[in-house]
Amino acid sequence: MPSFPAAASADLSRPDGSPVRVLVVDDEAALSDLLSMALRYEGWEVRTAADGAGALRAARDARPDAVVLDVMLPDMDGLEVLARLRRDAPDVPVLFLTAKDAVEDRIAGLTAGGDDYVTKPFSLEEVVARLRGLMRRSGAAAARSESMLVVGDLVLNEDSHEVYRGDDSIHLTATEFELLRFLMRNPRRVLSKAQILDRVWSYDFGGQANVVELYISYLRRKIDAGRAPMIHTRRGAGYLIKPGETA
């Protein structure tokens, strides 16, 4: 497992400067570990629980700033955990993890309060991005800072999913968007293909590693076409994005 760069962009941190605390609730140890690792690399403090009861206990003790919650737990239904969680901590944002096929019926109501969810198998980038979004917005009535990533004249808006290079609007597919977001969250930093694969693709992706090359190629065609290139290859190491050297 490659080591991750810490998040670069405007860091969420609590008013008193202490680190953000996240509670991860999942009974599958492998997933729980994977998530913990990824969230710790974001600089967040992670605590885990394996069932609903443990989650409620942990929530009470640790007073997390956000919760990642698997809707399928051995002892409790997701809705129930949510309801009881809300009794103690009405404002904690919750990110649900759910199986792909469960989406249609069980999600109903879960996201109604501004919470969010991702379906398994998810990509770590997605989880992190969603968590950031949730926390940003739960920062009660905090000025609606638009979640924009900016590198040189390249601008990515996470809310509207719009991307601009200079004045030109650029259409990206879902995967391209996530890849670019990952690059832009780590500007001027070399990211290996393995890292990219780990973060941007779902954890169960079993394909060829050269999808990354392929998508880098797609991105270049769209954002670097005819302009000063911002996506650079470090042969044998990986890729990085940085503003063009142009004036």
Added chain:
Amino acid sequence: MPSFPAAASADLSRPDGSPVRVLVVDDEAALSDLLSMALRYEGWEVRTAADGAGALRAARDARPDAVVLDVMLPDMDGLEVLARLRRDAPDVPVLFLTAKDAVEDRIAGLTAGGDDYVTKPFSLEEVVARLRGLMRRSGAAAARSESMLVVGDLVLNEDSHEVYRGDDSIHLTATEFELLRFLMRNPRRVLSKAQILDRVWSYDFGGQANVVELYISYLRRKIDAGRAPMIHTRRGAGYLIKPGETA
């Protein structure tokens, strides 16, 4: 996939700047929780009660700016709660929750005083909209909040339910209207089908997620027909509304 809409733009808040306080009275915990979440998400401060006695107590303590009141409570009739509520707080607007088949005439009496009601199962958008309307009219909250939503040349009037694109009046069905309202309350933000389903459709809707696609299709036919499209699809992510890129 989705990141969440923040509360709508024109924010209701009390003259002194403190958050709006809403009291939710319902004996069904699930509903009460769902409502609390949705209302908190609007930036309001929510307090709950499970019966008439509790409601009166809470009303006295918390002096809410609005009350959401289930007409069927274990200990008291809705009429009675209302009457006694009014003794303490003659001007608090009340939104009644009532079963579909409940006698219309009694409700009619209840709402004669400027209150309003919604029938179960309701959609969260509807409850929120009604509450906003009540508070706006009661004048308790700041009056500056418009009942109009404007995105580009598209105008939606929440009071009259009129919709105009430019000079053309557009007739929408109830569901179309709520969907458009939700989109317009979150302009330039990608809303996932799940989010839309959660907010616009009733909490007990168990159908196919592609109703959303269907209604988006209807809306486009009515508001985008022949014009610069304002409703956009973000494949794999959701939909968003934004003004056309007018020259």
Added chain:
DNA sequence: CGGCTACCTGTGAATCTCCTGAGAAACGGC
């Protein structure tokens, strides 16, 4: 300069998402 390796990218197929017409069912006004 030759060869090795890493990277780039055209092609095409499988898959997935979304759009929309048709019609059934539920609703509402009279």
Added chain:
DNA sequence: GCCGTTTCTCAGGAGATTCACAGGTAGCCG
């Protein structure tokens, strides 16, 4: 109760997206 309207299911089809494969290209080393 009847009829127009609205809501929703279903299914086909168009088109976008993802990805494997493979041949081409460029850096790097001796």
